[in-house]
Amino acid sequence: MDYNIILYSYCKNIYLVGSGNFWSNENEVGDDNSISYRLYSLSLFSIYIVMTILEIIAVLYGNFPEDESSDALTFAVSHTIVLIKMFSVISNKKLVRSMNESMIKVCKKHEQNELVLEMYRTVKINVIGYFVTVYGASVFYVFEGLRKMYSGSHFVTIVTYYPSFEDNSMVATLFRVFTTAVLFMMMMTMIVSVDSFTMAYLIMLKYKFKTLRHYFERLRLDFDKINKSGDQRLAAEKLTDGLVEGIVMHQKLLKLGKNIDQAFGTVIAMQLILSSGSAVSLLLQIALSDQLTFIASMKIIFFVAALFFLLGLFLCNAGEITYQASLLSEAIFHCGWHACPPLPPPHRNHQHLVRHACAQALQPPIMKAFKMIELTYSTFLTVLRSTYSVFALFYAQKK
Template identity: 80%
Template sequence: MGYHSILNNYCKNIYLIGSGNFWSDERETGDDKSILYRLYRTILFSTYAFVTILEIMAALFGEFPEDEASDSVTFAVSHTIVMIKIFSVVLNKELVRSMNQDMIKACEKYEEEAVVLETYRSVKINAISYFATVYGSAACFCFEGYRKMKAGSHFVTVVTFYPGFEDDSTSATMFRVFTTVVLFLMLMTMFLTVDSFTMAYLIMLKYKFITLRHYFERLRLEFDEINKSGNTRLAAEKLANGLVEGIVMHQELLKLGKNIDKAFGTVIAMQLCQSSGSAVSLLLQIALSDQLTFIASMKIIFFVLALFFLLGLFLCNAGEITYQASLLSDAIFYCGWHACPPLPPPHRNHQRLVRHACAQALRPPVMKAFKMIDLTYGTFLTVLRATYSVFALFYAQNK
């Protein structure tokens, strides 16, 4: 299970969910330019947009009881952000296509099976965990809607402008069930096309930097082995060639990091806003309401958990990229250049190569949201503290 398999499986599922073909070879995934597929994608995304507009209208103009009014605002804000994230990735489809090939080829020659398996395991565990929190929240919304129906009201998950609260007709019930199906489909599109895909790219880039560090460390071991045999000239030549190859791979990874920022930067930035903003509103619902049932509380808790779990995946993995890239400078510096005899032209100068490589490694990539907020562990902790502070402030004012 290599990087090719991870990305290929993602692209196949993204194609099936209607977001288009993100893989360079259409024979492996499918043709997203066919009339039938375009019709399928247009119907799907138009339905998402239609339901989202009804949610916004419900939040602005609808007359609902307190719990449904709160849900209407939550869904309107969240699903608007989800639509922005989906379209931001779809519009960068060609860039993602080229990134897939760049990610597969970067350091491919020197990948270790253990590191590749750890990459796959990390992507799988994080994706499954996030999937469980997202659909756990959606399931709680469905259970709460079913409880309301049993209590004499009507079944509802997504609160839309139509039907109104008092409308319990057959057509209204069918429309509420329809919006629930749309909710689950939209969540699947969000999960595959946007959130877990972005997360997978961040994790893979992190492990690519680990692979590159291991490459420089092996370079030192190979140099010592050849140097001990007495062939110092061959050892010096191999080290010089290895340094050049390592510098090229490092530049490829830095370019890949910039492209990830272009393709998925909007996703991470919007998630930063959604997690901090929506969480305050949701926590206040729990703190200030005296009539929440257990299931209603659980749906909010799952929602908040999903928001912060995803933000943590983004920020912590982005921060890990910076950390792993910062370790390269030591691995390069201790490659053995100091034990190399000077080589005559046209051979490369070891000291100059090491200076160049270390100078490049001393500026590890730092991914940013809105091109100004660093995506690091520290930012994640800051967002958590700021969210709690704002929640505590509003809670104190409303008590």
């Protein structure tokens, strides 16, 4: 298992869900410029857009009961943001293709199998957890629709302007079933091509910084081994060459971090809005409704869990990138530079290299949403506290 296999698998699945070919070699994944694929992708996203528009119209002009009106508002807002996230990633397809190559190549010679396997397990566990929460919420929406149908109403999951609440015809029922199928497909496209892809990139960059830190730590071990043999000149040369290589890798990782921010920054920013905004209205539904069934409560709980689980993955992994990058300065400083004299020209001065590398590492990358809000652990906790505070305020007023 390596970065190449993981990214290739992602790009293959992204291609299958209609978002295009993000792999550098089109022949390995598929041709997203073919007429058949363009029709497939256009049809899929056109359905997503039309369904979202019908949800928005339902909120503005529809005449539905309170519970369906709340669902219409929730889906109209969330699906609008989902579409924005999808198109933001698709619009950066060329950049992501180059990022795939960079992510695979940087630090490749110095990767440790156990660290790569740990990274893969982390990605896998987080994707499975997010998948379960998203589809758990979707399944409970279906169960609630079935409960309504057996209690004398009609089956409904996605509330759209058509059909109206009073329309129980066969055509209306088929349309409601169709929108449910669209919901499940839209969630798959969202998970594969946007949310988990962004999360995987953040985790991969975090482990690349770990790999670089271990590289500088091994540099010290190699230096001590050669230096103890009595060949100080060779030890100094190896140390100097190693420092140069490490600085180059560090610069590539910093550039990769900026590219990730450019390609996926909108996704993270939109998720910040969605998680904090939608959670308040969903929690109020649970707190203020007197006739909320167990299934209806569970669909809301799973929805809120999915929102904050993904936000936590984004913010905590982005914060972990900053933390891992901040550890580099100490690893560089203890590389062994003080134990040997500088080499004469034309060799580079390893003491100058250490100073330069440490100065660069003392300013670790900090990812930001809207170029203002730092994506860190503390930001995640702040969002949680702020969401609860707003919820408590509205709850107190409505009580």
